[in-house]
Amino acid sequence: MFFYPLTSLAAGPFGPPEPQVRESGGLHTAFGYWRSETRYENGTDYTFTQNRLYSEAGYGSRNWEIYGRIGLADLDVSDAFRPSVAGVTASKGDFQDNWSVFGTIGGKIFYAANETLGVGSFVQATYSGDFNDKVTGTSNGVPFSADIRVENPWDLAFGMAIQAKILGTKLYAGPYFSYAEAKISPSARVGGITFTAEEFKLRNKNRIGGVAGIDLPLYKLFHLNIEGQYSDRFSVGAAIALVY
Amino acid sequence: MKPSFLILSLVLCCAVGCAHPVGTLSGSANGPEAGTTHLPGVLVFPADRFVPNHPDDPAGEFSSPTPHPGRFLNHGWPGQARFFTVAREVQADQAGHEPVPTEKGKKDESNRKGGSAQGEGDQDQGENGEFTIADPLEPFNRAMFTFNDRLYFWVLKPVAQGYNKVVPETARVGVRNFFDNIKFPIRFVNNLLQANFEGAVSELGRFTVNTIWGIGGLLDPSSKQELAIRKYDADLGQTLGIYGVGQGFYIVYPVLGPSSARETVELVGDTFLDPLSYLSPWYYWIGTRSYEEVNAISLRIGDYESLTEAAIDPYLSVRDAFVQYREQKIRQSKSKTEPQKPGGVQ
Numbered sequence: 001m002f003f004y005p006l007t008s009l010a011a012g013p014f015g016p017p018e019p020q021v022r023e024s025g026g027l028h029t030a031f032g033y034w035r036s037e038t039r040y041e042n043g044t045d046y047t048f049t050q051n052r053l054y055s056e057a058g059y060g061s062r063n064w065e066i067y068g069r070i071g072l073a074d075l076d077v078s079d080a081f082r083p084s085v086a087g088v089t090a091s092k093g094d095f096q097d098n099w100s101v102f103g104t105i106g107g108k109i110f111y112a113a114n115e116t117l118g119v120g121s122f123v124q125a126t127y128s129g130d131f132n133d134k135v136t137g138t139s140n141g142v143p144f145s146a147d148i149r150v151e152n153p154w155d156l157a158f159g160m161a162i163q164a165k166i167l168g169t170k171l172y173a174g175p176y177f178s179y180a181e182a183k184i185s186p187s188a189r190v191g192g193i194t195f196t197a198e199e200f201k202l203r204n205k206n207r208i209g210g211v212a213g214i215d216l217p218l219y220k221l222f223h224l225n226i227e228g229q230y231s232d233r234f235s236v237g238a239a240i241a242l243v244y
Numbered sequence: 245m246k247p248s249f250l251i252l253s254l255v256l257c258c259a260v261g262c263a264h265p266v267g268t269l270s271g272s273a274n275g276p277e278a279g280t281t282h283l284p285g286v287l288v289f290p291a292d293r294f295v296p297n298h299p300d301d302p303a304g305e306f307s308s309p310t311p312h313p314g315r316f317l318n319h320g321w322p323g324q325a326r327f328f329t330v331a332r333e334v335q336a337d338q339a340g341h342e343p344v345p346t347e348k349g350k351k352d353e354s355n356r357k358g359g360s361a362q363g364e365g366d367q368d369q370g371e372n373g374e375f376t377i378a379d380p381l382e383p384f385n386r387a388m389f390t391f392n393d394r395l396y397f398w399v400l401k402p403v404a405q406g407y408n409k410v411v412p413e414t415a416r417v418g419v420r421n422f423f424d425n426i427k428f429p430i431r432f433v434n435n436l437l438q439a440n441f442e443g444a445v446s447e448l449g450r451f452t453v454n455t456i457w458g459i460g461g462l463l464d465p466s467s468k469q470e471l472a473i474r475k476y477d478a479d480l481g482q483t484l485g486i487y488g489v490g491q492g493f494y495i496v497y498p499v500l501g502p503s504s505a506r507e508t509v510e511l512v513g514d515t516f517l518d519p520l521s522y523l524s525p526w527y528y529w530i531g532t533r534s535y536e537e538v539n540a541i542s543l544r545i546g547d548y549e550s551l552t553e554a555a556i557d558p559y560l561s562v563r564d565a566f567v568q569y570r571e572q573k574i575r576q577s578k579s580k581t582e583p584q585k586p587g588g589v590q
Binding site for chain 2: 027029030031055057220221240241242244
């Protein structure tokens with residue numbers, strides 16, 4: 001089995017380092033969207049694009065928080081079925097699958113140096129269901145059909161961020177480290193197309209990235225969180241949280 | 245869905261509560277005792293049964309040591325807590341009305357009973373403004389009342405007690421919230437039919453917030469003090485009443501509890517709007533409804549028993565309170581000036 005480098009298989013948003021709870025602690029829920037683009041290369045560039053819709057619930061106090069998310073994600077791998085040799089044709093170029101369930105758990109701790117500045121660290125793990133697609137074509141005139149499965153995609157990330165709170169608005173930024181892995185399994189081995197040639201695992205190559213975001217108080221108990229991450233490619237998302 | 249026989253328990257709460265005249269309800273100098281109030285056919289009930297939920301927990305989501313009636317009013321099933329609600333309404337309006345003397349209430353009660361034996365038709369309004377209902381099926385209704393009572397003590401209560409021991413109260417409240425949230429179409433459509441657009445918008449807002457930020461309706465953030473998105477409880481029976489349809493005759497269904505001709509139409513109509521009704525096959529629906537009922541009972545075990553002990557004639561008490569409650573709701577909807585209630589209670 002071979003490993004191909006993958007930049008990152010979408011760690012998902014981390015949120016502000018300060019827990020999203022009341023002063024006395026408690027619960028928060030959120031509904032969000034996250035779009036990520038990642039790249040891997042092994043002589044050929046493939047771009048992994050994911051869209052995620054999720055619902056989140058978290059519990060904590062001023063200094064710590066644990067949270068969980070559940071949602072739906074799709075996956076698009078551009079040029080996954082592009083033939084690399086002559087004599088091979090494929091019915092489609094991109095790997096696409098819609099709406100696989102994923103789950104995330106995470107935790108964070110936070111230290112407020114003063115009313116304005118604070119620092120926190122976080123850890124987060126995500127696991128998705130399998131993604132499936134089918135490709136047909138011909139290889140040296142012989143027709144083929146193969147089901148491709150992206151199995152057990154998961155990632156683990158941790159990092160830290162500095163936060164500045166101004167008039168209730170939180171600005172945060174910091175580095176993170178992430179490890180991501182997924183297995184590509186074709187039902188039939190067809191040479192000339194990377195995704196059908198053999199079973200292999202994807203791992204992220206660039207494991208260091210940066211995160212920045214803003215958390216704005218909205219109407220009453222609602223907050224808007226917008227976050228971006230960069231590790232070779234850019235990912236961005238937004239969520240509206242309700243603090244109980 | 246139609247009220248279950250458990251409504252009997254709640255109404256009987258009103259009846260039995262008369263045995264414990266305690267409380268701080270606003271009274272009248274002509275009232276029997278300060279801090280008490282009356283419903284026709286119902287003896288005095290205590291104000292402390294209607295303590296509102298804690299201001300920081302208006303929906304009663306986070307448990308207090310024992311369930312209290314205010315929490316029942318958040319249950320979405322139309323009949324569940326209707327009799328506590330009517331008691332609240334009476335309490336809220338007490339300052340502007342003279343109380344019903346016990347002797348007069350008893351006289352009207354006997355008149356109603358006599359009237360039903362003569363087969364009167366639609367509901368009638370008594371001398372003191374109370375609403376009455378014909379009861380031509382009284383022998384059948386009493387038999388069903390007894391059946392429902394036995395069903396509660398022999399089946400539902402033991403099951404609910406076991407469920408109560410196994411499942412923590414926070415989870416049971418969450419289940420109640422879920423079922424209440426999922427019945428949004430009934431309230432929304434009936435608010436529209438009643439031309440109560442403010443209510444319809446409010447219900448839509450509650451459903452959106454509770455579904456998205458309430459983990460599918462398990463939590464009820466709309467009822468939080470800060471958000472305070474008001475609940476407008478509406479059903480087809482109320483809608484028909486607003487359009488002038490009378491109650492018809494009184495009937496007690498086995499399991500489903502007290503009803504009337506008009507409420508029977510509601511039973512059918514609101515079933516089409518209840519998403520749970522579309523569960524297939526049919527036994528999934530029966531099972532879900534049964535679970536909902538057991539969960540609801542688990543949140544108020546003991547009230548029915550404490551009420552039946554002191555009631556003189558529980559059947560009459562239930563019947564009268566049922567009528568008053570339904571008519572009170574219709575009057576409030578017509579005026580569209582329902583008083584503010586904590587916890588999104590309507």
